[in-house]
Amino acid sequence: MKKVVIIGSGLGGLSCGVILAKNGYDVTVLEQGTQVGGCLQCFTRKGAKFETGMHFIGSASEGQTLHRLLHYLGVEVKLSQLDPAGYEVISLNGKRYPFASGRDGFIDSLVSQFPSQRGNLERLWEIIEGVASASSLHSLKHTETDAAVNTQYQLRSINDVVEEVITDSVLQKVVVGNLPLYAAERDKTPFSTYAFVMDFYNQSAYRVVGGSDNIAKSLVKTLSKYGARVFTHKKVVKIDCDATHATGVTCADGSHYDADIVISDTHPARTVEMIDSPLLRPVYRKRIGKIPNTIGGFSVYLRFKKDTVPYMNYNFYGYNQKTPWGCENYTPQDWPKGYLYMHFCDEENQRYARSGVILSYMRMADVERWKGTEVGKRGADYEDFKRHHALRLMQNVEKEFPDLMGSVDEYYTSTPLTYYNYTGTEGGSMYGIAKDITLGPAARVHHRTRIPNLLLTGQNINSHGILGVLVGTMVTCGELLTSEELFNQVVNG
Ligand SMILES: Cc1cc2nc3c(=O)[nH]c(=O)nc-3n(C[C@H](O)[C@H](O)[C@H](O)COP(=O)(O)OP(=O)(O)OC[C@H]3O[C@@H](n4cnc5c(N)ncnc54)[C@H](O)[C@@H]3O)c2cc1C
Numbered sequence: 177m178k179k180v181v182i183i184g185s186g187l188g189g190l191s192c193g194v195i196l197a198k199n200g201y202d203v204t205v206l207e208q209g210t211q212v213g214g215c216l217q218c219f220t221r222k223g224a225k226f227e228t229g230m231h232f233i234g235s236a237s238e239g240q241t242l243h244r245l246l247h248y249l250g251v252e253v254k255l256s257q258l259d260p261a262g263y264e265v266i267s268l269n270g271k272r273y274p275f276a277s278g279r280d281g282f283i284d285s286l287v288s289q290f291p292s293q294r295g296n297l298e299r300l301w302e303i304i305e306g307v308a309s310a311s312s313l314h315s316l317k318h319t320e321t322d323a324a325v326n327t328q329y330q331l332r333s334i335n336d337v338v339e340e341v342i343t344d345s346v347l348q349k350v351v352v353g354n355l356p357l358y359a360a361e362r363d364k365t366p367f368s369t370y371a372f373v374m375d376f377y378n379q380s381a382y383r384v385v386g387g388s389d390n391i392a393k394s395l396v397k398t399l400s401k402y403g404a405r406v407f408t409h410k411k412v413v414k415i416d417c418d419a420t421h422a423t424g425v426t427c428a429d430g431s432h433y434d435a436d437i438v439i440s441d442t443h444p445a446r447t448v449e450m451i452d453s454p455l456l457r458p459v460y461r462k463r464i465g466k467i468p469n470t471i472g473g474f475s476v477y478l479r480f481k482k483d484t485v486p487y488m489n490y491n492f493y494g495y496n497q498k499t500p501w502g503c504e505n506y507t508p509q510d511w512p513k514g515y516l517y518m519h520f521c522d523e524e525n526q527r528y529a530r531s532g533v534i535l536s537y538m539r540m541a542d543v544e545r546w547k548g549t550e551v552g553k554r555g556a557d558y559e560d561f562k563r564h565h566a567l568r569l570m571q572n573v574e575k576e577f578p579d580l581m582g583s584v585d586e587y588y589t590s591t592p593l594t595y596y597n598y599t600g601t602e603g604g605s606m607y608g609i610a611k612d613i614t615l616g617p618a619a620r621v622h623h624r625t626r627i628p629n630l631l632l633t634g635q636n637i638n639s640h641g642i643l644g645v646l647v648g649t650m651v652t653c654g655e656l657l658t659s660e661e662l663f664n665q666v667v668n669g
Pocket residue numbers: 183184185186187188189206207208209212213214215216228229230231232233410411412413441442443446473535598599600601605606607633634635636639640641642643645
């Protein structure tokens with residue numbers, strides 16, 4: 177039985193573990209934190225639960241891609257569907273624009289506000305569907321992958337395509353109103369990223385009842401069913417290598433795990449820090465160090481007074497400017513330029529929200545001066561900084577949701593430093609390595625490394641988000657099982 181050691185218990189690490197354990201490998205997952213899950217982690221304060229990363233998922237109705245993938249991985253969680261008449265609501269220039277589920281729903285809901293744009297929206301949707309269905313891993317259909325479709329839309333920016341197809345200047349902005357979900361940047365982020373996200377959530381959108389940590393817990397359960405082990409408090413500090421291969425890993429507590437195969441689910445910048453072998457060339461290390469990452473985030477977690485805030489069954493995107501683009505280019509004076517506001521789902525048919533989150537962009541540079549300080553002991557100035565930003569953010573949301581602040585019993589915050597500490601993501605980045613068409617292949621990280629039995633997985637390899645990470649998992653595990661075999665296993669249940 178081949179021994180696989182997986183570094184990190186994020187979605188990527190756990191799902192690779194399940195696939196390999198199911199296929200007869202001896203799997204051990206090592207997690208540095210106290211909780212498994214990475215961005216699937218939740219925390220609880222005075223009875224209210226909060227998700228720190230994953231807040232909603234798509235394509236999870238029976239027969240849809242994520243439903244099939246979760247079934248294959250043995251994930252059993254309760255889901256609560258977001259409003260099909262408007263699972264996302266974009267607020268721009270004082271007007272609200274819902275995104276309705278399904279192709280026709282999406283087009284019809286926008287045509288009611290932009291009557292001249294029906295044909296253009298149909299064309300946009302045709303391109304989105306074309307890109308999503310040309311990828312057999314995203315659609316789980318045996319497609320004759322249309323390489324031309326994929327390449328074209330991986331090389332063109334979102335704004336380039338959207339502004340060519342949609343001729344109304346307001347609608348051009350509305351259709352990208354949920355771009356904080358993938359931290360898109362103008363002229364940089366490929367249209368394919370937009371297409372995958374739009375197609376994924378448009379098919380169906382759900383919250384995980386009781387929190388996204390239930391996905392992690394369910395994956396751990398499947399792992400133990402197949403005899404795999406998951407250990408927390410195991411920070412890997414070294415990937416041990418001989419002259420040709422990785423031989424195992426060493427943890428901060430001195431424990432050592434032998435391995436035939438090592439898979440790292442950590443940010444590649446963290447992975448290269450664990451390797452001092454000459455097998456990894458300096459040029460690779462340098463490249464990893466230079467690759468740009470998506471921006472970090474500042475979150476305000478709201479614990480509401482009992483039965484005061486009706487549960488909001490959609491995600492709300494607010495902007496303090498006329499466009500969703502460019503929110504990452506803020507100054508201390510004009511922050512926040514935009515935000516995403518969501519409620520947590522504790523139970524099916526929830527009437528009142530117990531908790532919610534407001535999320536806005538924040539650069540690591542803003543909190544860099546507290547790097548190296550300990551969580552919970554960063555000092556009064558850090559607390560002041562967080563309080564100041566939390567109030568600014570809540571005041572902004574209150575413009576759209578009057579009395580919000582009066583409904584909040586207590587609030588808690590996180591910054592890019594929090595994410596850096598809890599998951600090791602470079603620069604506190606929300607979604608890991610950024611896709612940037614201006615940088616080409618130099619900005620991509622391959623799942624294979626020059627160490628033949630060291631593979632990479634997770635959001636930095638393919639794409640972030642539940643589908644992006646699981647597609648990456650299939651690519652990584654396909655290296656050991658063959659992609660065809662894995663594809664057949666998933667498709668045939
Ligand atoms: C604020 C926010 C909101 C999001 N919202 C959504 C959403 O609504 N829907 C969606 O689909 N996606 C969402 N995402 C993205 C999604 O959560 C991530 O893409 C995904 O969970 C990343 O999984 P991963 O396995 O790649 O990495 P991670 O979750 O970062 O896991 C990496 C793991 O490795 C561990 N680790 C690091 N170094 C070591 C070491 N040396 N030794 C041992 N362990 C180590 C870390 O502790 C961590 O547990 C969101 C992300 C963020 C940050």
